[in-house]
Amino acid sequence: MVLADLGRKITTALRSLSNATIINEEVLNSMLKEICKALLEADVNIKLVKQLRENVRSVIDFDEMAAGLNKRRMIQSAVFKELVKLIDPGIKAWTPTKGKNNVIMFVGLQGSGKTTTCTKLAYYYMKKGWKTCLICADTFRAGAFDQLKQNATKARIPFYGSYTEPDPVVIAQEGVEKFKDEGFEIIIVDTSGRHKQEDSLFEEMLQVSNVTSPDNTVFVMDASIGQACENQAKAFKEKVDVASVIITKLDGHAKGGGALSAVAATRSPVIFIGTGEHIDDFEPFKVQPFVSKLLGMGDIEGLIDK
Amino acid sequence: MFNVFKNLVSAKTLTHDDIQPIMEKMKDHLIAKNVAADIAQKLCDSVASKLEGKVLGTFSGVTSTVKTALQEACIQLLSPRRRVDILRDAMEAKQQRRPYVITFCGVNGVGKSTNLAKVCFWLVENGFRVLIAACDTFRAGAVEQLRTHTRKLNALHPPESHNGQQAVQLYEKGYGKDAAGIAMEAINCARDTRIDVVLIDTAGRMQDNEPLMRALAKLIKVNTPDLVLFVGEALVGNEAVDQLTKFNQALADHSNMENPRIIDGILLTKFDTIDDKVGAAISMTYITGQPIVFVGTGQTYTDLKNLNAKAVVHSLLKS
Ligand SMILES: Nc1nc2c(ncn2[C@@H]2O[C@H](COP(=O)(O)OP(=O)(O)OP(=O)(O)O)[C@@H](O)[C@H]2O)c(=O)[nH]1
Ligand SMILES: Nc1nc2c(ncn2[C@@H]2O[C@H](COP(=O)(O)OP(=O)(O)OP(=O)(O)O)[C@@H](O)[C@H]2O)c(=O)[nH]1
Ligand SMILES: [Mg+2]
Ligand SMILES: [Mg+2]
Numbered sequence: 001m002v003l004a005d006l007g008r009k010i011t012t013a014l015r016s017l018s019n020a021t022i023i024n025e026e027v028l029n030s031m032l033k034e035i036c037k038a039l040l041e042a043d044v045n046i047k048l049v050k051q052l053r054e055n056v057r058s059v060i061d062f063d064e065m066a067a068g069l070n071k072r073r074m075i076q077s078a079v080f081k082e083l084v085k086l087i088d089p090g091i092k093a094w095t096p097t098k099g100k101n102n103v104i105m106f107v108g109l110q111g112s113g114k115t116t117t118c119t120k121l122a123y124y125y126m127k128k129g130w131k132t133c134l135i136c137a138d139t140f141r142a143g144a145f146d147q148l149k150q151n152a153t154k155a156r157i158p159f160y161g162s163y164t165e166p167d168p169v170v171i172a173q174e175g176v177e178k179f180k181d182e183g184f185e186i187i188i189v190d191t192s193g194r195h196k197q198e199d200s201l202f203e204e205m206l207q208v209s210n211v212t213s214p215d216n217t218v219f220v221m222d223a224s225i226g227q228a229c230e231n232q233a234k235a236f237k238e239k240v241d242v243a244s245v246i247i248t249k250l251d252g253h254a255k256g257g258g259a260l261s262a263v264a265a266t267r268s269p270v271i272f273i274g275t276g277e278h279i280d281d282f283e284p285f286k287v288q289p290f291v292s293k294l295l296g297m298g299d300i301e302g303l304i305d306k
Numbered sequence: 307m308f309n310v311f312k313n314l315v316s317a318k319t320l321t322h323d324d325i326q327p328i329m330e331k332m333k334d335h336l337i338a339k340n341v342a343a344d345i346a347q348k349l350c351d352s353v354a355s356k357l358e359g360k361v362l363g364t365f366s367g368v369t370s371t372v373k374t375a376l377q378e379a380c381i382q383l384l385s386p387r388r389r390v391d392i393l394r395d396a397m398e399a400k401q402q403r404r405p406y407v408i409t410f411c412g413v414n415g416v417g418k419s420t421n422l423a424k425v426c427f428w429l430v431e432n433g434f435r436v437l438i439a440a441c442d443t444f445r446a447g448a449v450e451q452l453r454t455h456t457r458k459l460n461a462l463h464p465p466e467s468h469n470g471q472q473a474v475q476l477y478e479k480g481y482g483k484d485a486a487g488i489a490m491e492a493i494n495c496a497r498d499t500r501i502d503v504v505l506i507d508t509a510g511r512m513q514d515n516e517p518l519m520r521a522l523a524k525l526i527k528v529n530t531p532d533l534v535l536f537v538g539e540a541l542v543g544n545e546a547v548d549q550l551t552k553f554n555q556a557l558a559d560h561s562n563m564e565n566p567r568i569i570d571g572i573l574l575t576k577f578d579t580i581d582d583k584v585g586a587a588i589s590m591t592y593i594t595g596q597p598i599v600f601v602g603t604g605q606t607y608t609d610l611k612n613l614n615a616k617a618v619v620h621s622l623l624k625s
Contacts (some may be wrong), residue, residue, distance in 0.1 A: 142451045150447055226545075
């Protein structure tokens, strides 16, 4: 399972609490050290990790803690809350409305999996009976339109794109208008890969966003990304209104912890995960069950008061 | 505070306790710069053990001594013991009337095909004729991607400026075919038509995907390329370690040879997207001991550079 390894390490660290006869500063510190190490090895942003440590420590004050309090439980609950905070921005995920045009724009770094994931999402909704389509607003990457076209054709999803029009903004606008006229419910716009260091690329993304007025902008992240994720995710969020995150390539060995910093940076929830190159290697993502499963503790939900 | 002051005035021998707190900070610094956690730890441990017992110069503080030692260690790590000289080797192969063959491999979406096209441009600029072998027969659009590059490269280097010959050609057999077989046909074709260099593009694959890793090992075993380049992106975090370890392992395990071909060098891509978080360069060289042959710094043909070890270490250590 995704993040399974991380979950195991955290659970082991938490268990050290139960095994300790006395719970003091030292026990807490060594447990936190283990948890932070596991998080860093899973690529979770180092600032978030340090924050997590501080937050847990600030809740647990041994000097002031009333004698009768259950320290184990307090510590466990503090750790769990912090972990949930890492993955859950506390915002309800966007969902499309049936019988209406829902425009979804995909953005992200080069090679993160946008084009592949676009088709997966379209296929996911198509199977559920929605009228879905795809637009290729990537005129930069060699073979981009062929890629989307081949994927869409195989999945029998209507698509729009051009071999001759060089301006992605024009294609996006034309495509969205056409499909709206034809009454499509899920209209997905694929865009080129880009990064914050190149202003012209970010400007182009803003223009595509302006002409398509997406109902949902999805930021696609590769599970193997390391510490550079946060700055990129922030920059995307500042430029366009990122509202959802999809983490791809979780079928590999990567824990996806780096990509999680995109959640904090964009204050947007993970809505789906990609688990392979094929069209149905795709799963909806739900935070709470995920964290409980991650920690291998069915009863943990009782630990957090909402 | 007092401690630091004391260190400045009296020469003293460095102990474990002097170094450890600083090393802990250095390790976190390296992790923040995207060095894999495990490697940051090992790197700091080895620097620490070298420093322990050393006598500190009269005017140097512990922190600056540690930093200098770490800097030296990193520069050494990034300075190849072995140079990969593609132009020289390709010229030599040409004199032997055989094509020089490079295979590009790596996980999905890291930039194999794009940087293959950049290497192609560089070779053509240096007077070589190139055959691109489209051995990614899986991913949608992979063949058309290379066809587009071939067309663009030939437009930049028209036959008129190359004795009437096409500078770049594409060998492709569409989708769904055996990659190793296509690579072999391409190499034979290059030999027959006297093309100097063959660049083999392969499909992206996850290092844990056994059937795909086996297929890559086969491609490399039967075609014995002159150079196996691992393409990895500078964005990658701790996964860099696992990717390289398992690619090497798979090439060794599935080859059934005494001296199997493993990764000869690294092509580090997307270096323009990471600001000063340059740690992947350290992780990748630490794991393989192989040189970073090229650095990809953008999406156009000229965005291919040599690694500047000093500049990378400067970015790595600056706060
Ligand atoms: N193993 C695996 N591979 C994936 C997954 N999602 C995408 N890929 C692969 O990742 C590579 C890049 O995917 P693309 O969809 O082309 O990425 P992109 O973001 O559109 O790339 P650009 O348009 O160049 O920025 C391809 O080889 C995909 O097959 C996944 O969940 N698992
Ligand atoms: N910014 C930047 N982008 C790059 C660089 N190298 C490649 N890219 C981009 O990364 C994306 C993926 O590149 P590809 O060459 O298709 O990657 P690949 O490894 O062949 O992908 P698969 O064959 O699907 O596994 C494209 O959008 C490239 O333009 C680089 O050095 N810098
Ligand atoms: Mg794409
Ligand atoms: Mg490719």
